[in-house]
Amino acid sequence: MYTIGYDIGSSSVKAALVEAATGRVLGRVQAPTEEMGMDVPQAGWAEQDPDQWYRYVVDTTRRLIEESGVSPTDIRAVGIGYQMHGLVLVDQEHRVVRPAMIWCDGRAVATGEGAFKRIGPERCLSHCLNSPGNFTAAKLKWVADHEPEHYRRTAHAMLPGDYIALRLGGEPTTTVTGLSEGVLWDFSDDQPAKMVLDALELDAHKLCSRVPALGVQGQVSERAAAETGLAAGTIIGYRAGDQPNNAMSLNVIQPGEVAATAGTSGVVYGVTDRLAYDPGQRVNSFAHVNHSAADPRIGILLCINGTGIAHRWIRQQVCAEGTDYGAMERMAEAVPIGSDGLHFLPFGNGPERMLGNRDVGAQLLGLDFNRHGRAHLVRAGIEGVAFAFVYGMRIMRDLGVELSTIRVGNDNMFQSRVFASTISTLTGATIEVHDTTGAVGAALASGVAAGLAPDLASAVGRQEIEHSVIPQVGDTESLRAAYRRWESALTKALA
Numbered sequence: 349m350y351t352i353g354y355d356i357g358s359s360s361v362k363a364a365l366v367e368a369a370t371g372r373v374l375g376r377v378q379a380p381t382e383e384m385g386m387d388v389p390q391a392g393w394a395e396q397d398p399d400q401w402y403r404y405v406v407d408t409t410r411r412l413i414e415e416s417g418v419s420p421t422d423i424r425a426v427g428i429g430y431q432m433h434g435l436v437l438v439d440q441e442h443r444v445v446r447p448a449m450i451w452c453d454g455r456a457v458a459t460g461e462g463a464f465k466r467i468g469p470e471r472c473l474s475h476c477l478n479s480p481g482n483f484t485a486a487k488l489k490w491v492a493d494h495e496p497e498h499y500r501r502t503a504h505a506m507l508p509g510d511y512i513a514l515r516l517g518g519e520p521t522t523t524v525t526g527l528s529e530g531v532l533w534d535f536s537d538d539q540p541a542k543m544v545l546d547a548l549e550l551d552a553h554k555l556c557s558r559v560p561a562l563g564v565q566g567q568v569s570e571r572a573a574a575e576t577g578l579a580a581g582t583i584i585g586y587r588a589g590d591q592p593n594n595a596m597s598l599n600v601i602q603p604g605e606v607a608a609t610a611g612t613s614g615v616v617y618g619v620t621d622r623l624a625y626d627p628g629q630r631v632n633s634f635a636h637v638n639h640s641a642a643d644p645r646i647g648i649l650l651c652i653n654g655t656g657i658a659h660r661w662i663r664q665q666v667c668a669e670g671t672d673y674g675a676m677e678r679m680a681e682a683v684p685i686g687s688d689g690l691h692f693l694p695f696g697n698g699p700e701r702m703l704g705n706r707d708v709g710a711q712l713l714g715l716d717f718n719r720h721g722r723a724h725l726v727r728a729g730i731e732g733v734a735f736a737f738v739y740g741m742r743i744m745r746d747l748g749v750e751l752s753t754i755r756v757g758n759d760n761m762f763q764s765r766v767f768a769s770t771i772s773t774l775t776g777a778t779i780e781v782h783d784t785t786g787a788v789g790a791a792l793a794s795g796v797a798a799g800l801a802p803d804l805a806s807a808v809g810r811q812e813i814e815h816s817v818i819p820q821v822g823d824t825e826s827l828r829a830a831y832r833r834w835e836s837a838l839t840k841a842l843a
Contacts, residue, residue: 349367349368349369349422349423349424349795349798349800350365350366350367350368350374350418350422350423350424351365351366351368351423351424351425351426351427351585351791351792351794351795351798351800352364352365352366352409352412352423352425352426352427352578352791352794353366353426353427353428353429353586353786353787353788353789353790353791353792353793353794354405354408354426354427354428354429354430354512354787354790355429355430355590355593355785355786355787355790356401356405356428356429356430356431356508356509356512357384357430357431357590358384358386358394358396358431358450358451358452359383359384360378360379360380360383360384360404361378361379361384361401361404361405361407361408362376362377362378362408362785362786362787363376363377363378363405363408363409363411363412363787364376364412364785364787364788364790364791365412365413365416365418365423365791366788366791366792366795368424368792368795368798368800368801368807369800370810371792371810371811373788374412374416374418375411375412375415375416376785376787376788377408377411377412377415378408379404379407379408379411380404384396384400384404386450387447390455392453392454392455393449393453393454393455394449394450394451394452394453394454395447395448395449395450395453396447396448396450397444397447398436398444398447398448398508398511399444401508401511401512402511402512402515405512405515405516405576406575406576409576409577409578410576410577413577413578414577420573420577420578420579420582421579423578423579423582424582424583424795424798424800425582425583425584425585425586425794425795425797425798425800426516426568426578426582426583426584426585426791426794427584427585427586427587427789427790427791427792427793427794428509428512428513428584428586428587428588428790429509429587429588429589429590429593429594429597429786429787429789429790430507430508430509430512430587430588430589430590430593431450431451431508431589431590432451432507432529432589432590432591433450433451433482433483433484433487433507433529433530433589434448434449434450434451434453434484434487434507434508435448435449435484435487435488435491435505435506435507435530436448436505436506436507436508436510436511437491437498437499437501437502437504437505437506438502438503438504438506438511438514438520439501439502439503440503442504442514442518442520444511445498445501445502446491446495446498448508448511449487449490449491450508453482453487454482455487455490456482456486456487456489456490457481457482457486459480459486459489459490459493459548460479460480460481460482460483460485460486460489460531461479461480461481463480463485463486463489463544463547463548464479464480464481466547467543467544467547469627470627471543472543472544473625473627473629474536474623474625475534475535475536475537475541475543476528476531476533476534476535476541476543476544477528477535477623477624477625477632477633477634477646478531478625478629478632478633478634479531479629480531480544480547480548481531481629483529483530483531484505484507484529484530484531484532485530485531485532485541485544485545485548485550486531486548488505488548488550488554489548489549489550492548492549492550502554503520503554504520504554504555504556505554505555505556506520506522506526506556507526507529507530507589509526509587509588509589510522510523510526510556510587513565513566513584513587515572516566516568516569516572516576516584517565517566517567517568517569517572517584518566518569518571518572519566520556520557521556521557521558521559521565521566522555522556522557522558522559523558523559523560523561523565523587523588524558524561524635524639525561525587525588525589525592525634525635525636525637525639526561526587526588526589527540527541527555527558527635528634528635528639529589529634529635531544532544532545532555533635535623535635535641535644536623538641540552540555559587561586561587561588561637561638561639562585562586562637562638562793562796562797562804563585563586563796563797564583564584564585564797565583565584565585565586565587565797566583566584567580567581567582567583567584568580568581568582568583568584583794583797583798584794585793585794585795585796585797585798586637586790586793586794586796586797588637588790589634590786591615591617591647591649592617592634592636592637592647593637593786593789593790594607594609594615594617594757594786594789595607595617595619595636595647596636596637596638596789596793596804596808597757597784597785597786597788597789597790597792597808598755598756598757598782598784598789598808599755599782599805599808599809599811600617600618600619600755601619601636601637601638601645601804601805601808602619602645603619603620603621603645603750604618604619604620604749604750604752605618605619605753605755606618606619606749606750606751606753606754606755606777607754607755607756608737608754608755608756608762608779609756609757609759609760609762610655610656610733610737610756610760610761610762610767611655611656611759611760611761612655612656612657612660612697613651613652613653613654613655613656613657613697614651614652614655614656614733614736614737614761615649615650615651615652616649616650616737616740616741616744616754617647617648617649617650618647618648618744618749618750618751619636619645619646619647619648619749620645620648620747620748620749621643621644621645621646622644622646622747622748623644623646624646624648624747624748625747626743626747628704629701630650630701630702630703630704630740630743631648631649631650631701631702631740631743631744631747632648632649632651632701633646633647633648633649634646634647634649635647637793637804638804648744648747648749650702650740650741650743650744651701651702652700652702652733652736652737652740653695653697653698653699653700654694654695654696654697654700654710654733654736655694655733655736655737655761656733656760656761657696657697658692658694658696658697658710658729658732658733659673659676659729659730659733659761661696662676662725662726662729663676666722666725666726667679667722667726668722673763673764676726676730677764677765677766679722679723679726679727680723680726680727680730680764680766681765681766682723683723683724683726683727684826685731685823685826685827685830686731686826686827686829686830686833687720687724687727687728687731687830688716688719688720688724689714689716689719689833690712690713690714690715690716690720690724690725690727690728691712691713691714691728691731691732691830691833691834691837692710692711692712692713692725692728692729692731692732693708693709693710693711693712693713693732693834693837693838693841694710694729694733694736695707695708695709695710695711695736696709696710702739702740702743703842704842706842708838708841708842711837711841712725712728713837727766730761730764730766730767730770731766731770731830731834732834733761733767734766734767734770734771734774735770735774735830735834735835737771738770738771738774738775738831739835739838741771741775751775751776751777752776752777752778753777753778753779753780754771754772754775754777754778754779754780755779755780755782756768756779756780756781756782757781757782757783757784757785758781758782758783758814762779762781765817768781768817769817769820769823770827772817772818772819772820773819773820773821773823773824773827774824774827774828774831775819777819778816778817778818778819779816779817779818780813780816781813781814781815781816781817782811782812782813782814783811783812783814784811789808792807792808792810793807793808795807
């Protein structure tokens with residue numbers, strides 16, 4: 349028996365076909381082959397067509413079935429991971445009312461901040477764990493204020509993954525995990541956040557009915573079966589935003605477990621059993637995929653904007669033409685720890701939440717024209733990003749997230765030995781490298797709802813660790829000294 353998982357991103361839709369009993373991946377595809385576009389009607393806005401996401405779901409599903417030769421009747425369940433914090437509006441006939449406002453659309457910041465003040469920061473954080481900020485609730489209020497006709501037409505306000513589940517199953521539903529990421533869930537009352545709805549003057553009836561994030565959420569309809577090639581009745585068995593889904597895919601489901609990624613931006617995601625929140629809002633807390641009121645599982649999310657984008661900038665602007673990341677790694681390894689006194693603050697990709705939404709910009713410090721060359725710049729860049737991770741992880745540790753083991757995928761900057769070893773040595777954590785993706789994890793998780801695995805831990809625990817990175821004791825003092833100098837430079841930049 350088999351399952352399919354989807355990863356609905358803002359740049360592409362990825363899908364994976366997995367053998368449930370073994371975790372073996374039979375196929376991985378994505379659409380489009382080039383990056384999906386987005387509309388920017390005004391500066392700071394970002395929109396996409398939800399129907400386009402579904403067209404790519406149809407395309408990838410048909411390709412997986414055709415290329416694998418697997419019978420659709422043997423595909424027992426599908427799971428959905430999706431880009432977080434978006435807003436999709438549909439009318440009574442389930443037609444899209446307006447383009448989706450996606451995660452990076454910033455038009456509702458002031459709206460969310462105003463509601464946060466009206467509710468009261470301590471009251472809002474203790475109940476919802478977050479400020480409405482620029483999340484889904486604030487985006488919905490923006491529509492109500494600026495596009496009242498669209499708001500009146502809206503029967504159901506949903507997240508991107510909810511819309512894909514609607515197109516597959518025909519029923520408008522959401523999850524506690526999804527409501528939490530939209531800052532529409534009250535953890536104290538274990539129900540939709542009335543205080544947020546009231547502060548934003550939103551109609552609670554526009555929220556969808558709830559289904560479990562992990563469990564039978566619905567079944568593929570006759571119409572969706574004809575479109576996708578799946579069998580009618582296939583279980584829709586799992587749904588979660590991309591960051592909790594990526595963590596779950598790495599078997600990060602219990603307190604003390606931590607996942608990380610370092611693509612264009614970087615994320616560290618740790619699970620705790622406390623209703624923990626950061627009064628400074630440097631990190632965000634959401635319901636994890638296996639959260640319940642009786643047995644809390646909260647994902648604490650650290651996001652760093654300036655990570656892989658900084659590494660890529662150095663490759664493109666500093667290195668010789670044709671230099672690849674492997675060559676950059678060899679250059680970095682030829683330079684001593686601390687880059688001979690050269691330090692790089694990698695915060696050149698906009699305001700950083702973990703720095704109190706300050707935009708300090710990228711800074712190169714200690715440059716000596718007589719000592720430093722390209723290799724020093726490369727290593728300083730890698731170390732600067734690694735130090736930014738360590739800085740953020742210390743915030744998470746203060747909130748009760750244990751950092752003894754960090755699980756990562758075998759991609760992005762964690763392929764760099766210098767990068768991974770720097771983080772491991774400074775935090776004391778072992779970094780486990782896994783070969784998995786969000787689409788594979790969503791596929792495996794959906795199998796639980798279909799009875800193909802007894803529980804979530806069994807479903808995603810089938811993966812093998814490719815290799816581990818452990819603290820390098822001999823490097824500890826040199827790295828600590830370099831980190832202290834870097835942190836001192838950051839403190840001065842924030843002054």
